[in-house]
Amino acid sequence: MSLTLQVSGLALLIATVLGVPLGAVVGLTRFPGRGLVTLVLYTGMGLPPVVVGLVVYLMLSRSGPFGSMDWLFTPAAMVVAQTIIAFPLVAALTMSAVEGVDPDLRLQVRALGATRWQTGWTILREARIGLTAAIVAAFGGIISEVGAVMLVGGNIEGQTRVLTTAIVLSTRQGDFALAMALGLVLLLLALGANAALLQLQGRAK
Amino acid sequence: MSTTPPPAFELAGIRHRYGARTVLSIPHLAIPRGETLGIIGPSGAGKSTLLRLLQGLERPTEGTIDVDGAPMPHPVPLPLSRRITTVFQRPLMLDRSVRDNVLFGLRVRGIKDRAAADPLLERLGLVHLANARARHLSGGEIQRVALARAMAIEPDVLLLDEPAANLDPANVARVEAFIRDAQSRGTTIVLVTHNTHEARRLAHSTVLLIEGGVVETGPTAALFESPAEERTRAFLAGELVY
Numbered sequence: 001m002s003l004t005l006q007v008s009g010l011a012l013l014i015a016t017v018l019g020v021p022l023g024a025v026v027g028l029t030r031f032p033g034r035g036l037v038t039l040v041l042y043t044g045m046g047l048p049p050v051v052v053g054l055v056v057y058l059m060l061s062r063s064g065p066f067g068s069m070d071w072l073f074t075p076a077a078m079v080v081a082q083t084i085i086a087f088p089l090v091a092a093l094t095m096s097a098v099e100g101v102d103p104d105l106r107l108q109v110r111a112l113g114a115t116r117w118q119t120g121w122t123i124l125r126e127a128r129i130g131l132t133a134a135i136v137a138a139f140g141g142i143i144s145e146v147g148a149v150m151l152v153g154g155n156i157e158g159q160t161r162v163l164t165t166a167i168v169l170s171t172r173q174g175d176f177a178l179a180m181a182l183g184l185v186l187l188l189l190a191l192g193a194n195a196a197l198l199q200l201q202g203r204a205k
Numbered sequence: 206m207s208t209t210p211p212p213a214f215e216l217a218g219i220r221h222r223y224g225a226r227t228v229l230s231i232p233h234l235a236i237p238r239g240e241t242l243g244i245i246g247p248s249g250a251g252k253s254t255l256l257r258l259l260q261g262l263e264r265p266t267e268g269t270i271d272v273d274g275a276p277m278p279h280p281v282p283l284p285l286s287r288r289i290t291t292v293f294q295r296p297l298m299l300d301r302s303v304r305d306n307v308l309f310g311l312r313v314r315g316i317k318d319r320a321a322a323d324p325l326l327e328r329l330g331l332v333h334l335a336n337a338r339a340r341h342l343s344g345g346e347i348q349r350v351a352l353a354r355a356m357a358i359e360p361d362v363l364l365l366d367e368p369a370a371n372l373d374p375a376n377v378a379r380v381e382a383f384i385r386d387a388q389s390r391g392t393t394i395v396l397v398t399h400n401t402h403e404a405r406r407l408a409h410s411t412v413l414l415i416e417g418g419v420v421e422t423g424p425t426a427a428l429f430e431s432p433a434e435e436r437t438r439a440f441l442a443g444e445l446v447y
Contacts, residue, residue, distance in 0.1 A: 104295065105299075107257075107293075110286075113290065113314060115313070126299065
């Protein structure tokens with residue numbers, strides 16, 4: 001359970017640190033190729049985790065370009081895969097959140113003397129409810145996915161076994177009680193994490 | 206040689222277009238420093254567009270705008286843009302308290318003086334709402350907060366777009382007294398209004414804009430009392446001129 005939180009939490013953190021600024025820039029500025037970036041992000045939101053797992057597997061396998069890092073079947077590989085799943089979710093939902101802020105507000109903020117950075121930061125703050133939703137959605141996406149962590153982590157007991165892969169294994173072994181119990185723990189984890197994020201958002205108001 | 210200071214703004218040969226449509230056409234207009242220019246005219250006359258050009262939010266399609274005798278560069282450098290502020294016709298509040306909205310312009314300038322807001326709110330009859338969420342206020346209250354927010358930064362140039370449009374008479378008086386304070390501090394003010402009485406009470410000189418063009422400009426008293434143009438006379442008499 002702690003590995004589940006560590007892997008998904010770290011992946012979420014990285015995806016947020018990278019995805020929020022990217023989503024804000026795409027949502028607030030106009031540049032050539034913006035349409036393409038938007039298309040890629042929206043497509044990325046629907047990436048099948050198992051395909052992400054496959055690609056990361058190939059990249060990290062002995063003969064792959066990053067094989068020398070020896071990350072395959074380690075938690076690091078799981079973090080990489082989950083970051084790739086979470087990143088487009090965070091970025092695309094951040095983008096639509098900042099686009100939802102009245103464009104006139106940006107002009108008014110600028111007319112009050114804000115720099116470009118201050119304006120961007122102010123608009124992000126105005127979009128904080130949408131930002132929270134983006135992070136919650138990404139967390140829900142990765143903590144519950146099984147395909148990618150199974151492929152790149154290998155479901156090794158004590159090393160890369162997380163809740164979802166443990167549920168798969170116990171179900172296969174016919175231990176439905178354990179599977180159900182683990183499922184309940186997973187649900188409670190998701191509930192707790194979302195409650196904490198919502199709480200943070202409430203305090204930001 | 207006399208050393209008359211250059212005007213706060215001098216516009217020459219301005220033509221501003223949105224697509225194929227010319228929304229503003231001003232051959233020449235000077236706004237002397239420290240004075241108040243009233244801009245009157247019917248809806249769609251280009252009044253708000255003119256304010257956006259003066260604030261530097263848009264660049265005129267053709268023509269030049271000089272600020273204090275020097276051409277306004279684009280993008281407008283921060284030290285220049287920070288001397289000018291606008292109270293928009295539809296002011297939008299940040300999702301924070303009224304006080305934090307008023308302090309916003311100071312905050313972005315790195316000034317952390319939380320006491321600066323209350324005297325301004327007091328003068329506009331809003332001090333009891335200082336801690337309220339600004340988004341929850343009425344239209345008239347938001348308009349006054351927007352004025353306090355602009356005045357907090359003590360701008361050299363204040364661009365006002367219908368600052369008293371949604372207010373009851375008591376609050377119109379408050380807002381006008383507030384504007385007079387700024388005048389007495391030497392602030393250059395451009396006051397867009399379709400309320401000719403307001404222009405008459407506050408503006409040193411007045412421009413009548415109709416369909417993007419200057420119909421007549423001159424000292425306010427002269428323009429109101431003995432308009433040179435037939436269309437000015439008709440507009441002031443409330444007749445349909447567009």
